Amino acid sequence: MKKNWWKILSLLLLIYTVIAGFLVAVPDLPIIHQSIRNLYFHVCMWFGMMILFIISFVYSIKYLRGFNLRNDIYAQHFAAVGTFFGILGYITGSIWANYTWLTDQSQSLGTVLKEPKLIGAAIALLIYGAYFVLRGSFTDMDKKARVSAVYNIFAFAMLFPSIWIIPRLVGSLHPGAPGSDSGNPALNAQKDLDAGMRMIFYPAVIGWTLLGVWIATLKIRLQLIKDKTLLNE
Amino acid sequence: MMTKRIFTLVSKDVLLEFRQKHTFYGILLYIASTIFVLYLSIDKPDANVWNGLFWTIQLFICVNAVAKSFLQESRGRMLYFYSVASPVEFIVAKIVYNLVLMILMSLISLLMFSVFLDNPVDNAFRFTGIVVLGGAGISIVFTLMSAIAAKAQQNAALIAILGFPVILPQLLLLMRLSKSAFAEVFREGMVLQMAGLIAGLDVLVIAMAVILFPYLWKD
Numbered sequence: 001m002k003k004n005w006w007k008i009l010s011l012l013l014l015i016y017t018v019i020a021g022f023l024v025a026v027p028d029l030p031i032i033h034q035s036i037r038n039l040y041f042h043v044c045m046w047f048g049m050m051i052l053f054i055i056s057f058v059y060s061i062k063y064l065r066g067f068n069l070r071n072d073i074y075a076q077h078f079a080a081v082g083t084f085f086g087i088l089g090y091i092t093g094s095i096w097a098n099y100t101w102l103t104d105q106s107q108s109l110g111t112v113l114k115e116p117k118l119i120g121a122a123i124a125l126l127i128y129g130a131y132f133v134l135r136g137s138f139t140d141m142d143k144k145a146r147v148s149a150v151y152n153i154f155a156f157a158m159l160f161p162s163i164w165i166i167p168r169l170v171g172s173l174h175p176g177a178p179g180s181d182s183g184n185p186a187l188n189a190q191k192d193l194d195a196g197m198r199m200i201f202y203p204a205v206i207g208w209t210l211l212g213v214w215i216a217t218l219k220i221r222l223q224l225i226k227d228k229t230l231l232n233e
Numbered sequence: 234m235m236t237k238r239i240f241t242l243v244s245k246d247v248l249l250e251f252r253q254k255h256t257f258y259g260i261l262l263y264i265a266s267t268i269f270v271l272y273l274s275i276d277k278p279d280a281n282v283w284n285g286l287f288w289t290i291q292l293f294i295c296v297n298a299v300a301k302s303f304l305q306e307s308r309g310r311m312l313y314f315y316s317v318a319s320p321v322e323f324i325v326a327k328i329v330y331n332l333v334l335m336i337l338m339s340l341i342s343l344l345m346f347s348v349f350l351d352n353p354v355d356n357a358f359r360f361t362g363i364v365v366l367g368g369a370g371i372s373i374v375f376t377l378m379s380a381i382a383a384k385a386q387q388n389a390a391l392i393a394i395l396g397f398p399v400i401l402p403q404l405l406l407l408m409r410l411s412k413s414a415f416a417e418v419f420r421e422g423m424v425l426q427m428a429g430l431i432a433g434l435d436v437l438v439i440a441m442a443v444i445l446f447p448y449l450w451k452d
Contacts, residue, residue: 154377166402
């Protein structure tokens, strides 16, 4: 039970997020109106995705340092759950965009999809898609683990500029584009976010991320049982 | 000593290219026929379309030109290299060779593009510089992708799957930067900033290749 406190915390934070997220008053802004509540879900998905990818990246490095197959399994499943969060981020984002960006009937989806942040997210999903294709093309376990760890590390390093640097250079529909008066693209919470919303947003990020880690650890435990004989333990 | 060995490895690749001319001419023919098809299908595209087509073609040329760099090496030959050179020397030699090859191919395709498809470029000198920068960046990334795909004993298709998402940020920057040569006005310092960013990415890719290749190398 002592080890499981963070799972309970995740659950409590998510219950708080859902209840407070839908009930607590939010500032009424033009166009966005009540859809601003999606912040507690949509933005948290991207936070969760990035944190899970970073964990996967760290485990890939750990694998290359000691060639312990256990670390490869960790890297694989954290990447898988991260990709799942990315897809959820896309879904919540498209619902949000439907009510805010697509207000004008002449606006097509094609123009909206050219968003630098959507492109960055698409690159992330494509990279991890390629990572799983690469994994699938091996039959030798050790070789698979080594080569895919190399690709994971390299791809993560390439993902970094597309998510953290390019959005700072070009205009965007998201808040925080260069030239607009809304802080920076990393969502400058000190300046941009209402104090009441901050009280829900931060716990929501932690809650969703913990949930992602929880899902990943369940998958990892299952895989470790399946590969018990291979791991020699 | 290290530079000498790298030089030997590069000259070995050049020598091979001269002995087996068919691969070199194969790529040239690939460029020529692709651009000829474009010429027949569209005449006088506007600057935006021209730009998009140009960089997409560069991508495919690179996949074809660089793909063979690791796939052509047989298992036995790799074992031989393993005994005479270090992995860092080997990957640096491959990168240097592919870099030169790709820049050459990029310049040739730029020439063919301007002959067949008109040339909307305003500032030819700057655009040539961007093409060299872009060709270099694309070739470095695909060299490492080729090394990974060779380990998976797969064909060129895997290189494209692995490489395209990774090259996208660089390609987007290049396409945007190219517009500065099409008389589009940029914020002051923006052109240098983006060129610096692309060059910085290239340095990052080379560093990653040097760090990661030793893990791919031993079997």
